[in-house]
Amino acid sequence: MKSETHMSLDRRSFLKSLTVLAPASAAAIATGMWLDPEADAAHACIRPPGALPEADFLSTCIRCMRCVDACPNHAIKSMPASAGPLQAGTPFLKPREQACMLCSRVETDYLRCTAVCPSGALQPIQKTLSDVLDKVRMGVARIDFNLCYSYNHYTCGTCYHACPVGAIKIGLWEKPSVIEDRCIGCGLCERACIRYPQAVRIEAIERPNQRGAEEGRA
Amino acid sequence: MMNRWVIAPLRRLTQMTTLALVVLLPLLALYSHYKQAHAIADLPDNQWRTKAIREIDKTVADDPQRAKWVQETQGTLWSARIGGVSLSDPLAGVEAIVSSRSLYQPMLWSLLIPVAATVLLGRVFCGWFCPMNTLLEVVDKGRRVLRWLEIRDRDVRFSLRNKYVVLGLSLLIVAVAGMPFLALVYPPAVISREVHLWIFGGAFGLGVYLILLIAAFELFVSRRWWCRYVCPGGALYSLLGRFRLIRVRRDTQKCVRCGDCVKICQFDLRPMLVETTGMECTNCGSCIRGCDSDALSYRFVLPLPVIAKPAALPKNADAPKQFVVMLLAGIVALAGCSAVYAHHILGLPHYSYKENYPQAPTLEYPAKTGPYDVLMTSYPGKPVPGEPATITFYIKNRNTNEVYAKPVTVRVLQTATFGANTVVYGPETHPPFDNQHKFTITFPSDAEYIVELTMQVEGREEVIPFLMVAGEPSAGTSIVVLLAASLVVFIIAVRAIKIKRQRRRQSQQTAVSMEAV
Numbered sequence: 001m002k003s004e005t006h007m008s009l010d011r012r013s014f015l016k017s018l019t020v021l022a023p024a025s026a027a028a029i030a031t032g033m034w035l036d037p038e039a040d041a042a043h044a045c046i047r048p049p050g051a052l053p054e055a056d057f058l059s060t061c062i063r064c065m066r067c068v069d070a071c072p073n074h075a076i077k078s079m080p081a082s083a084g085p086l087q088a089g090t091p092f093l094k095p096r097e098q099a100c101m102l103c104s105r106v107e108t109d110y111l112r113c114t115a116v117c118p119s120g121a122l123q124p125i126q127k128t129l130s131d132v133l134d135k136v137r138m139g140v141a142r143i144d145f146n147l148c149y150s151y152n153h154y155t156c157g158t159c160y161h162a163c164p165v166g167a168i169k170i171g172l173w174e175k176p177s178v179i180e181d182r183c184i185g186c187g188l189c190e191r192a193c194i195r196y197p198q199a200v201r202i203e204a205i206e207r208p209n210q211r212g213a214e215e216g217r218a
Numbered sequence: 219m220m221n222r223w224v225i226a227p228l229r230r231l232t233q234m235t236t237l238a239l240v241v242l243l244p245l246l247a248l249y250s251h252y253k254q255a256h257a258i259a260d261l262p263d264n265q266w267r268t269k270a271i272r273e274i275d276k277t278v279a280d281d282p283q284r285a286k287w288v289q290e291t292q293g294t295l296w297s298a299r300i301g302g303v304s305l306s307d308p309l310a311g312v313e314a315i316v317s318s319r320s321l322y323q324p325m326l327w328s329l330l331i332p333v334a335a336t337v338l339l340g341r342v343f344c345g346w347f348c349p350m351n352t353l354l355e356v357v358d359k360g361r362r363v364l365r366w367l368e369i370r371d372r373d374v375r376f377s378l379r380n381k382y383v384v385l386g387l388s389l390l391i392v393a394v395a396g397m398p399f400l401a402l403v404y405p406p407a408v409i410s411r412e413v414h415l416w417i418f419g420g421a422f423g424l425g426v427y428l429i430l431l432i433a434a435f436e437l438f439v440s441r442r443w444w445c446r447y448v449c450p451g452g453a454l455y456s457l458l459g460r461f462r463l464i465r466v467r468r469d470t471q472k473c474v475r476c477g478d479c480v481k482i483c484q485f486d487l488r489p490m491l492v493e494t495t496g497m498e499c500t501n502c503g504s505c506i507r508g509c510d511s512d513a514l515s516y517r518f519v520l521p522l523p524v525i526a527k528p529a530a531l532p533k534n535a536d537a538p539k540q541f542v543v544m545l546l547a548g549i550v551a552l553a554g555c556s557a558v559y560a561h562h563i564l565g566l567p568h569y570s571y572k573e574n575y576p577q578a579p580t581l582e583y584p585a586k587t588g589p590y591d592v593l594m595t596s597y598p599g600k601p602v603p604g605e606p607a608t609i610t611f612y613i614k615n616r617n618t619n620e621v622y623a624k625p626v627t628v629r630v631l632q633t634a635t636f637g638a639n640t641v642v643y644g645p646e647t648h649p650p651f652d653n654q655h656k657f658t659i660t661f662p663s664d665a666e667y668i669v670e671l672t673m674q675v676e677g678r679e680e681v682i683p684f685l686m687v688a689g690e691p692s693a694g695t696s697i698v699v700l701l702a703a704s705l706v707v708f709i710i711a712v713r714a715i716k717i718k719r720q721r722r723r724q725s726q727q728t729a730v731s732m733e734a735v
Contacts, residue, residue: 032394069247069292081424120322
């Protein structure tokens with residue numbers, strides 16, 4: 001019986017193809033070493049909740065856009081191609097455009113983006129205060145005292161009212177300060193800040209590893 | 219098993235459904251966003267996107283079951299969730315496992331249906347669903363236009379084995395880098411993502427150039443180059459579908475060996491020479507439809523006899539050389555892509571439900587000079603010509619966190635495509651106010667401008683230019699490109715008609731001389 005599985009190779013053509021395959025593999029390995037997520041993890045950006053540490057995140061995320069679609073607040077965006085081959089297509093947040101509202105206005109058991117992620121780059125997080133406070137570390141809010149109105153002869157307090165988890169403490173004349181251990185990096189304070197450029201900003205941080213934290217989930 | 223006239227319409231239907239899905243997935247997601255924000259009524263009326271979203275709303279809003287289905291639909295062809303059913307491309311699955319070096323349960327579940335379908339039916343994704351294949355089938359038809367235009371349609375051939383090498387090498391890259399880059403180059407995923415970007419942000423990204431380059435290469439150089447010789451996805455499905463149950467089978471009694479099927483086959487297989495097609499067949503059924511002697515048909519074939527073996531095809535001695543050429547062409551193509559991609563403003567257009575809602579400006583122009591971080595913002599974020607805009611500089615010493623306290627000088631230039639730039643503001647000097655340097659300007663027209671900031675850095679005078687856009691400038695260069703392109707098309711058409719006329723005249727002359735004889 002004849003068939004078209006013409007995959008047989010005799011020794012000579014095998015050796016011949018090696019002359020091409022060997023340098024090609026070397027080139028592939030070189031390319032692989034050049035595309036190093038560890039190196040790129042240095043300029044971290046703000047990822048959706050439940051994201052793995054940056055280098056792990058870059059190697060796990062399959063760039064499928066599901067979380068971009070699932071975000072009920074349109075806060076998750078995907079990186080444009082100009083961000084480079086490692087970053088292109090990965091999800092990120094730009095809080096001063098749209099901040100993470102922790103799915104507060106939709107009915108869901110898990111934060112939507114973490115529930116739809118097929119690759120585990122975003123680990124599932126329940127929509128409960130304890131789970132959110134434990135596991136969400138998108139970044140941390142930092143206040144620029146040169147810009148903040150409350151530190152410059154006015155009073156404001158907008159960021160204090162915007163914070164959903166009470167991570168901003170307010171002092172005399174509504175001077176805000178951030179409780180960094182409690183801040184989840186949702187960016188609602190940055191979105192609310194009335195100064196241009198914004199006086200309170202979310203800065204990317206090194207995220208804790210949450211892989212396997214939810215082993216029991218089906 | 220199936221009437222030969224049913225196959226083609228059915229296949230077109232599944233292909234069109236996939237194309238519709240590529241557009242519908244992001245549209246449904248966008249609809250969900252606006253629905254959840256109660257903002258469908260606030261969308262600008264004159265856009266097609268708004269119309270589509272309102273149509274979706276009409277069909278979905280009153281039916282809780284449909285609403286739930288839409289809520290559970292998101293993603294791209296690379297990995298999608300459709301009505302709660304999670305589906306991933308097998309290539310995405312393999313790549314994710316190799317690059318993350320872990321197995322993730324939801325990913326494995328999402329692979330179940332696609333992998334099972336491929337194992338049972340073979341490489342059907344390529345023939346029946348893949349949007350790139352649909353596009354390239356159309357491009358292949360375009361070769362007729364090429365022939366009419368009297369341009370030689372080249373068909374450089376490579377070894378079909380190349381794609382397994384490409385699959386192996388790309389998985390090697392993925393494994394070494396720990397970095398899933400295939401999503402950025404695998405055409406169906408690229409097409410799906412580009413459509414997503416376009417529907418969400420109104421502009422395509424870099425991937426479109428990749429798709430266009432592949433299409434152009436197939437049109438001018440090599441027929442069905444990508445699917446036959448390169449596609450790593452096709453290679454993976456071929457391997458998975460090696461022992462598939464549905465195959466195209468030839469009835470040797472009926473076959474008249476006309477070779478039509480060999481000419482028809484888009485994937486360079488030879489249904490006339492074998493009894494059942496091998497692992498690379500996509501079961502597209504073109505050969506069944508094209509066989510006038512009714513010798514080919516789908517048959518349920520148990521895999522066992524197929525393992526027993528192969529008549530070798532005529533060998534392609536130039537395969538390694540061609541592979542190198544192909545690899546170089548690919549690298550050049552990719553390099554070309556990055557060159558073509560000149561500049562894009564980082565980030566999507568600012569997202570707002572209502573056009574007059576007072577949004578914070580989000581476009582920022584950062585710069586660094588000496589110890590200073592300079593941040594320029596403008597209000598409104600995207601200035602409108604004829605209306606005043608406030609431009610703000612925030613200059614901070616990185617080391618001491620102190621604001622730059624001296625006055626700065628500002629000049630604004632309007633850029634010109636041809637000739638010199640014209641000064642529209644300044645130079646004027648501004649002292650700091652509330653730790654910022656501010657000035658107000660009314661841009662005269664839709665154009666690109668350069669805002670020049672002059673300040674003292676470590677005793678020197680430093681000039682920092684910021685490129686900024688006011689309104690919607692019409693790109694002068696794109697008009698030039700369009701004109702050049704239409705000129706080229708015109709010249710080619712004139713040339714084609716000339717050649718045709720000449721040929722007709724010659725044939726008439728020979729006819730006359732024949733008569734004379």
